[in-house]
Amino acid sequence: MFYHDNKLQYPVRVDTPDPRFARLLQQAIGGVEGEIRVCLQYLFQAFGARGPVKYRDMLMTTGTEEIGHIQMLATAVALNLEGAPADTQEAAAAQNPVVAAVMGGMDPRQYLSAGMAALAADANGVPFCGSHVYASGNLAADMYANVTAEATGRALACRLYELTDDSGMKDMLSFLIARDTMHQQQWLAVIEDLGGHTATLPIPNTFDQRAEHQEFSYNFFLTGVEGTPAPEGRWSTGPSMDGKGEFRMRQAEPMGGEPRLAPPMSGSYAQAQQGVSDRAGPQLD
Amino acid sequence: MFYHDNKLQYPVRVDTPDPRFARLLQQAIGGVEGEIRVCLQYLFQAFGARGPVKYRDMLMTTGTEEIGHIQMLATAVALNLEGAPADTQEAAAAQNPVVAAVMGGMDPRQYLSAGMAALAADANGVPFCGSHVYASGNLAADMYANVTAEATGRALACRLYELTDDSGMKDMLSFLIARDTMHQQQWLAVIEDLGGHTATLPIPNTFDQRAEHQEFSYNFFLTGVEGTPAPEGRWSTGPSMDGKGEFRMRQAEPMGGEPRLAPPMSGSYAQAQQGVSDRAGPQLD
Amino acid sequence: MFYHDNKLQYPVRVDTPDPRFARLLQQAIGGVEGEIRVCLQYLFQAFGARGPVKYRDMLMTTGTEEIGHIQMLATAVALNLEGAPADTQEAAAAQNPVVAAVMGGMDPRQYLSAGMAALAADANGVPFCGSHVYASGNLAADMYANVTAEATGRALACRLYELTDDSGMKDMLSFLIARDTMHQQQWLAVIEDLGGHTATLPIPNTFDQRAEHQEFSYNFFLTGVEGTPAPEGRWSTGPSMDGKGEFRMRQAEPMGGEPRLAPPMSGSYAQAQQGVSDRAGPQLD
């Protein structure tokens, strides 16, 4: 279970409130790369963890830290909304700072729906969607999902850092960027903890590879039409990353025939004109 | 631009149609781990690729292959819907195989909305959502997103393999599983091509790390209350994955104070009772 | 900021695992009436709270409790998925409990996407949506949103209680139902704390009512065509709930005229045939 105190993990200070920056911060709260996502992702991975408990406990630990990051960013949004933009360009608007801000690029729903506070949504007002909570039941797959979240999350934080001159906001982002640095390493450390590429690949490593069509397992299929140069790199030649095969390039060609579907069945209410089919016999290839 | 022929990349055969399996296959078409997602993800990464063109061309090549995988799975759905389930349990239903199938676990929308064909949706009928098309503009972040897609995608394909006894379906899945094996390696090969962990971490590697609060960049923060054991592993001690720091465990404590928000401004239409605030002065920490 | 220990707030025990009940429990996790929603709703209300801090601290306190409820329910899902249903009806399926469960009513994505664990989704697999996190910036409005969440949440928990015979699950639900009882009272107690109906209505109570068209503020408009009986009750006569008016029934009639829109402007690419308009002059009523 969970506990709280009333303080922030790291100071959140806004020297010059900027309602437009409040909009941008929403991406770090409710966006695909944001903190609600990583928080729920790590917690759901922990809640469903099967196997050695050290991984579960680690996920729970960092998932709990992330709740506090949502709090920091929501606080930053609220503080940025407290001021009127310094550069209101419209006379009418200038008399009412709220009007100016809403008209000038802030998320109108931070005012209309939240009364000057954060939403569980991204920078375009699209609500957070739980489908981004990746918890596959496979530890290695989940670790790569977590690296992805922290890599895109750190890119987002760096871009937000670029978009503000506020020293308080830069200070907060410098902390969050550092935490993203750590968390990227942490999930990759789990891959190493599990034995690295040769021990973890292919994911899942519990499917008997003799049941997959191994003649295609290490081929880079070229789909370019004639005359299209083959893109070469580490992936096109040499040993595969799992040490179990050799990369090889191969021109893609259809191995199957044309799909042949049965005519519409009577109760499916296709058009009568669809009743005739050119198909002769069942799908065999 | 793109071209097609009228054949399938690999044969799709269904020996015993099973409308319920047609529902499960939807996850591999329109689900988070499915083929529409990887197809659009690789293509959008290619369309927006900046930097060396070999990466763009490789993404385009594999993105194009994935269109054909959507086709294979959609064909598999249509073929599975052609038969009535063998185990209809209801007398009334047995007289109408469509009724039996709809009542017995198939996705009703494959009949109601598609007339016995595939949908751009997952196994629960939730439509494909473009927010899962990750293309961050950062090549390393995108590669991890791609590994995630192929790792969860291969786990999905293995699970589908487990749920069918149809030799045609198993054959098709054996092919798709092999391709997922390759694609996992391929994206990790790009990371190696880029120089591996030390050259790519932290992602993005173009942010000057002196601007992040490096005293927190390699700390594993413990959020457990007193008495909660610390989860130890590769992430809690030793050199960090990027070789630039040392992992260290550290008890999390609030470094910030209590958030202090201004009282509601007059135009925000809070309740009158919220007009009094305990706050004394601006947020300073 | 937030902390955790590794224990559950209340015991979660499953005597007879039932994968179909695991599906139903999803509604209490990721559904509109579920725990992710109340957790984020109370925390976002706290993060954006302006005015007396006692309300913020109370919201934070209960929001933190709710994180533990997500954990309890996710654990209950995972435990219910550990067993095969007792009543597998199909010979083929009986040999593989996973197949039987997936075919027999469980959420296939709990297996396909989560490897036998909970999802951040509802009982139909629809992902949790952040738009249900109500935090309006108006304390009274938010309290009614919270009562709604706990009233529909308790109805949901009672219905789940009805659907299981498992004594462990009934025990867990008896706890959660009791907490919903408390939380309903708690939010209504805030309304009383604020002075009750007369002091809080209409919400927001900071809009000068002289600016609203008060001749319509306490009228129950009848929209039934001639011959439709008027529905009478507390709302149709007597003093209004805020003590500021008298309820009165009144037949609805159009007070405005027909809408008159301008013809399409040239750059809007309507059809040429829309270019003629019957409108004569601007909208005046």
Added chain:
Amino acid sequence: MFYHDNKLQYPVRVDTPDPRFARLLQQAIGGVEGEIRVCLQYLFQAFGARGPVKYRDMLMTTGTEEIGHIQMLATAVALNLEGAPADTQEAAAAQNPVVAAVMGGMDPRQYLSAGMAALAADANGVPFCGSHVYASGNLAADMYANVTAEATGRALACRLYELTDDSGMKDMLSFLIARDTMHQQQWLAVIEDLGGHTATLPIPNTFDQRAEHQEFSYNFFLTGVEGTPAPEGRWSTGPSMDGKGEFRMRQAEPMGGEPRLAPPMSGSYAQAQQGVSDRAGPQLD
């Protein structure tokens, strides 16, 4: 403005309640082909109608009829939920008809969330989405959107008719199918009212066609690789539907060059390895 009485447009009778059919009916309420969609679509087209008012008034008239269709279907759902299925297969379940129904294929949310009534969702529980309310501001485009809605809606109603043996439900569906017949004709009649194909095509007909690249306006581009047969039909030869051109088949070939994007700009936080670009000069073709 709008009025109601307390009666149904057409009788809704359920002889043998079937909770599973209640689930299927949801598609006709909240699905893409359903009544909420057509109701809001016609009303929004009316609310935004510019040009001759007869079209607006007609849209308003039929949009109002559709509200009553939502009511009929929601009533049908509620009545179907009143009975237990006749064919409960499980002993435990048989003692509790609700359990049996929820376990046996009904939408669990009709019980869990709605207490045995209809939802604003489709047959898979996916909520109605306002993005399907097509109202483009172009009358001809909207008419085709309406034909689509009524054509897929009638297909849906026919399929539902196939799935029930209940004479009350068949009677209700026979009425709704007839109304869909009318409404298809009605929207096509508007196209004729506007002058038919030659007067309405291409849509919008207010864009000066000299500004489009007319050498491509009536070409059927073949994208098949060498050896792929060209699909011939009314669309490949002869006069075009608008009488303004001749259909012609033409092999698709790239007319543009390779896309050449600039290297990542410094503030976009791509990886350092992306900094080198093979691009020489700006995009010229």
Added chain:
Amino acid sequence: MFYHDNKLQYPVRVDTPDPRFARLLQQAIGGVEGEIRVCLQYLFQAFGARGPVKYRDMLMTTGTEEIGHIQMLATAVALNLEGAPADTQEAAAAQNPVVAAVMGGMDPRQYLSAGMAALAADANGVPFCGSHVYASGNLAADMYANVTAEATGRALACRLYELTDDSGMKDMLSFLIARDTMHQQQWLAVIEDLGGHTATLPIPNTFDQRAEHQEFSYNFFLTGVEGTPAPEGRWSTGPSMDGKGEFRMRQAEPMGGEPRLAPPMSGSYAQAQQGVSDRAGPQLD
């Protein structure tokens, strides 16, 4: 069933069209607090109403009024889009008022998708979502959902009132605000009609409270770590709102143990490294 005339319930007049205000009005049409939501919510509650018909008829009556409010707001959007903003700041844009408006803060989809009319979406262009149509089958829960809708809806209308200087728009909003005043009272009047707090709480009042763990039914659980002050108020002491218990504060402590999940089952395709579990025996607490 439903009827209409061609007039508006209340005049809609726009003196100075403002495309940016047209965007903001979208929140009142398709937003969470908007008119599509209340319209469908009251109608679905009516369509599924079980019990005394007076409540159903009242819901139908007001639900029908709300259709006319959608119409008024959609008309207001269309009229606001008819003018160019008075304060175009860009020379290029000034030559084309549509360009200026799209570039200057209006919702581009009101032009791109709707040709200068309203969308079934919110102020950020997020489509209306049917999951907000609360109709729980429990009359008291639904009334609180309705109060919430009208309280957040009135806050929204007041905020919109703040953002416009147009006397026509202010007049229309003064009417809508008055109707929200009435509707708040109306739903609370139903609670009084049902007997008030003591007769309606806890909701649902049909669950035998002896089956809930009543020792927790009136406790305010404190989740703050040591040193965190307890938030006191009406909710922490004194009789509960339903008169059936006494509020009491209590420190939250885990009553359950650590969750112990079984190791991954063989067919779930976890990683091999997850195969070992520290768990000894089934979950007992």
Added chain:
Amino acid sequence: MFYHDNKLQYPVRVDTPDPRFARLLQQAIGGVEGEIRVCLQYLFQAFGARGPVKYRDMLMTTGTEEIGHIQMLATAVALNLEGAPADTQEAAAAQNPVVAAVMGGMDPRQYLSAGMAALAADANGVPFCGSHVYASGNLAADMYANVTAEATGRALACRLYELTDDSGMKDMLSFLIARDTMHQQQWLAVIEDLGGHTATLPIPNTFDQRAEHQEFSYNFFLTGVEGTPAPEGRWSTGPSMDGKGEFRMRQAEPMGGEPRLAPPMSGSYAQAQQGVSDRAGPQLD
């Protein structure tokens, strides 16, 4: 299966990059009227096509062309993002073109989430939704869905043409508009190929019309209250479009009675006060 080359179908040139136009172009990529939709729609119709293969092959052919249109538009977005807007109005912003662009109307997620590239989303950042992939299994219904897509798509392209002065962008749009011209004709040509209105209507034409209530099949129901004029046109009199009936106007009146639902069943946890019902006997009409 599918192939590609590395070139564009038609040149994409941007003379003066405009990040705000990059936002607007998103509607043509991921919007309801956009290219992802038509691409997937035609391909899914082809993948599920039953009946004469010429229709399938034609759909596949054009679906493949549309992939290249996504590519063209995504390239156009990337190129538009390469420049700073010429009219930066803010001193602070002027020093950082990215800041200026993000603040000045571009989609912030094109920078924050994509690092200056296209998203699979619309002009408001709402992700593409697979529910718009219409593939009903009925060829005629699908053709009208395709006409709708191309009619709204061409309206969109014309509107985008209106919003740019860039000659490169105008050139690209002139090509896309021409293709939309063709595709509208193409789908209508299929209707003619199938025999036109009399052979295809009503859709589906495989439902025995004797089973529909034909007395309502060609009636235009008037829902206006007394005094509301009837909207007359081609739809109100004369032969129906399918030649099988006569249009006729008819005043709508309720043919059904009041809905009578049973009281709440005991396990549905309605309020006790709902237990009494005024209903006497089952629904009979």
